[in-house]
Amino acid sequence: MQNFVFYNPTKLVFGQNTQSQVGNLIQENNGTRVLIIYGGGSVKKSGLLTQVKESLKKANIYNIELGGVVPNPRWNMVEEGVHIARENKIDFVLGVGGGSVIDTVKAICMQAVYDGNAWTDFYRAGKTADKALPCGNILTIAAAGSESSPNSVITHEIEKFKIGAYSPAIIPKFAILNPELLYTVSKYQIGCGASDILAHLMERYFTNEKNVDLTDRLIEATAKTLINFAPLVIQNPKDYNAQAELMLTGTIAHNGILDLGRIGDWASHGIEHQLSLFYDIAHGAGLAIVFPAWMKYVYKHDIARFAQFFQNVFGINYSLTNLDLIVTEGIKRLEAFYTSIGMPTRLSQIDIKDDKIAEMAQKAVDSKRVGNFVQLSSKDVEKIYKLAL
């Protein structure tokens, strides 16, 4: 186990009707002038935005809004938000939405108080912002885990890069988690979210660090729960209890507690980011395609760890004398799980051909190091894309 520092002060406010507390929560954090960020019109249509504004009004909090964040959120939207934040002396940014909205909020919070270029320094160059405006969020999709994480992933359309930034300064002050707000998410988006959550768990699981038994067990426990409940949510999106499990799983998967003392891999995320950069596909769908191919390519690096994962999460408990068999069967079960939640598992299923593979592979290694469990070259990444065709 590695030495580590863990610090996650996000206040999780979980349950029915919790969105009505947003005004008080912003007050607790000394927010007086709030920029509300959201995505498409669904938060308007559902009435959520109206409820938020009522809560802010009750708390005498000034607010201004900016909608229109898209999946694979863009840097130009961040710049628009920063402009509004500075013009209006904003002291708190509230995201109402999913990972794309919250990641945009975090980028705005860093840039708004930074004289340099946050994209260049914190995303491209990987420096750590030491301050940011405070932010909070009301989550509307269980997926990215951004609601209580120190991470933000943004796409720069002109420079054509999709990269993440990290800073403890952007950990949200609060996350409002009401499973009822997930009832209107489409089945396809629920599947994408579940795939993203599972990916966060698997990226953490595949590590070279030894003596990480507690976190191994905790990751397995969380993955088992996800695999049990995601199909139930897709079957009936208004099943409060199943949504509650899924929502909590998404937060725990990415709040850092399952990471303690270990170094995750994150190659599949890097490989997927190129797919959503080049083809603007949903991140979760891309991960369902990349992960099985990545596994096939690297599993011999530590076959016992893969066998342990498939034993303890997918219940494949035969043939300890032939770990290869467990892993081969395990990858098939993982693919079957993806299929059961409506995810593609091959590039061909979403009409992506092999013509940009070399370019994407080069972009992946140019963006950042690809893989800690197994570090991959652009040639390796090419082979993984080909396995995924």
Place this chain on the structure above:
Amino acid sequence: MQNFVFYNPTKLVFGQNTQSQVGNLIQENNGTRVLIIYGGGSVKKSGLLTQVKESLKKANIYNIELGGVVPNPRWNMVEEGVHIARENKIDFVLGVGGGSVIDTVKAICMQAVYDGNAWTDFYRAGKTADKALPCGNILTIAAAGSESSPNSVITHEIEKFKIGAYSPAIIPKFAILNPELLYTVSKYQIGCGASDILAHLMERYFTNEKNVDLTDRLIEATAKTLINFAPLVIQNPKDYNAQAELMLTGTIAHNGILDLGRIGDWASHGIEHQLSLFYDIAHGAGLAIVFPAWMKYVYKHDIARFAQFFQNVFGINYSLTNLDLIVTEGIKRLEAFYTSIGMPTRLSQIDIKDDKIAEMAQKAVDSKRVGNFVQLSSKDVEKIYKLAL
């Protein structure tokens, strides 16, 4: 799953040599005048106290110390600490020790800034302190989980009560967790600590709340880890990796993350507190005696939940058609686990007879409500003590 609020801002600083960071950590929290609290002489003998003072000196932090906290810590020591804190304008209290030291620190932090009587109001009457001096700690035994919890348990010798208080204001700012500092703990104390950790997990597990699958799985994962590693630590207390697992397990067991959306039982803690109040026995030893008796008394209230626990933690996977058999066998395995870590499982093993049972049972129900999973009367508690004879 119940609605909940989770907030745990303790910074965990884990690993070798981390005690040298204490000065900087106090500085980060604006501490300039520190009261150091510790127990017996072991932190002096080991050189830890000297290392702490060197780190504070480097950070230009004034400090004064108070040693002598005993297991089942006493209110009179709290008063002594408060006197010193006020006299010396202390703005940060540092605990160097285990749960007794840290619980004393928390009590000092509440009383030092409170005009009323903290014992009467926060412990006896169960009110919640809304402010306290900030505190931090360097942990020297894996057990109580107090290092990152909002709880403190104190014994008042004159009033003859041992009760807990709760307040978010006493959550430590940081916890320094270096497994090497556990090398000198006696095997008996390691066993007591492991028993306390397991108790924290089981108190949370036995709930009437439905649809708490994720936290069920997380508690099982943590309990399995504890059961695997505690005996290894006792076998070789200088096994860094095993100590690291045990230490992290102790913190996770009690930091609130395994509680999300559920209401634990806590009857066994209440029943045990009377044993340590009347006989000054170690809390962990008392819990190893009380828990199996409590289980025998209440398991029919929800036999499926008990069977699930013993299946998933102790691996008893036969006879789903006869859950009684799983539970009966499970309790035997739990007792065997306690024995394997040097814990008693009967009052007779520590020479406690039945003469004070009625008085202790009355005291238990007078102190606070006993049990949420199954609420117990003084007659019920008496019967549990008798089962434990």
